Amino acid sequence: MKAVIATTQGSPDVFKLVDLPKPVPCAGQVLIKVAASAVNPIDTKVRKAKLPMTPAEFPAVLQTDFAGVVEAVSPDVTQFSVGNEVYGFAGGFKGPNGDVSGALAEYIVADAALIALKPRTLDFRQAAALPLVATTAWLALHDKVKLDAKTKVLILGGTGGVGHVAVQLAKAAGAQVFAVVRSDKSAALAKELGATVCINLAQTDAKEVVDKYTDGKGFDVIFDTVGGPLLDAAFQMIRPAGDVITVVGAATHNLAPLYLRGANLHTVLVLIPIMFGQDREAQGLNLDAIRRLVDDGQIKPLLDPQRFSLGQVADAHRKLEAGQAAGKLVIDVSEIEA
Structure with missing residues (x-):
């Protein structure tokens, strides 16, 4: 089968298209023909940096997001059958018992607990863009x-x-959704996705935002997907005993503003099931809940219009790292008949 390996750590030039043996599912696994795989920032980071989730050995098959069709199942797997269209997490990271191979291959074996049926209203490319985010x-x-x-x-x-998914999830939950954006174009998109108000913090400061939109009380929940100065601003904009959640916590911040509000700081690392083998079953259940929201029309992924073949993985990584992506970048891995 065709696959792309990162021969070592480094620039996108380390990617190489090779032939590898077709894998065989072990206990708790399914064999999947991969239609598409999306690129996430964490995929570029493990390619070039030694992080806790970076594979211990290279060459390695990277990228975790995928969508495809089940080709075979282990006898102990009962929730999936041959022919099921699925999406979820492959690997591409270090696990508790060794490296877990990723999705940049025509065929993969995936942990049955880390996948779910694909949303029926999405094609394979759209579905592959969703699992991690x-x-x-x-x-x-x-x-x-x-x-x-x-x-x-x-x-x-x-x-x-x-x-962009968080805005839609918050709206689906019935919350009042505010979004921090950097341009008028982004503001228009965020409002289309469900944000009531869009805020550009380059044009105002935290106190003005709190006074204008919360009567000086602060927001009940702030979800930070950016980190850096914006996370510091979140500590200034949260209400007393409110909740700040971040996915970018590997930095140094002054927690005094948070402490003086008695507010809570939460971190989210979605790779825990792969890295540590914990909460594995919950991962598939969450994917299934997301599938239902997608099919109910409450969530839609944003995809960059440019298409990449399996031999153009390096180009996709370069585009993401250059900050030029207008939505999720998706690799076309295999052709699958509808």
Whole structure:
């Protein structure tokens, strides 16, 4: 089968198209013919940096997001059958018992607990764009906090990979959704996705935002998908005893503003099931809940219009790292007949 390996760590030039043996599913696994795989920032980071989730050995098959069709199942797997269209997490990272191979291959074996049936209203490319970003947003806005019609939620990075799904999830939960964006174009998109108000923090400051939109009280929930100065601003905009959630916590921040409000700081790392083998079953259940919301018309992924073949993975990584992506970048891995 055709696959793309990262021969070593480094620039996108380390990717190489090769032939590898077709894998065989072990206990708890399914064999999947991969139609598409999306690129996430974490995929570029493990390619070039030694992180806790970086594979221990190279060459390695990277990227975790995929959508495809089940070709075979282990005898102990009962929730999936041959021919099922599925989406979810492959690997591409270090696991508790060794490296877990990723999705950049025509065929993969996937942990049955980390996948779900594909949304029927999406094609394979659209479905492949969702697993990491959608489950990250789900963990932040459903596991860490509870939303209702009275909740004022501020999404930092409202049109980014995680942020654009978070805006839709918050709206689906009935919350009042505010989004921090960087341009008028992004503001228009965030409002289309469900944000009531869009805010450009380059044109105003945290106090003005709190005074104008929360009567000086602060937001009930702030979900940070950007980090850096925006996370510091979140500590200034949260209400007393409110909840700040971040997916970008590997930095140094002054927690005093948070402490002086008695507010809570939560972090989300969606790769816990792969890295540590914990909460595996919950991952598939979350993907299934997201599938239902998608098919109900409450979530849609944003895809960059440019298409990449399996031999053009390096180009996709370069585009993402250059900040030129206008939506999720998706690799076409195999052709699958409808």
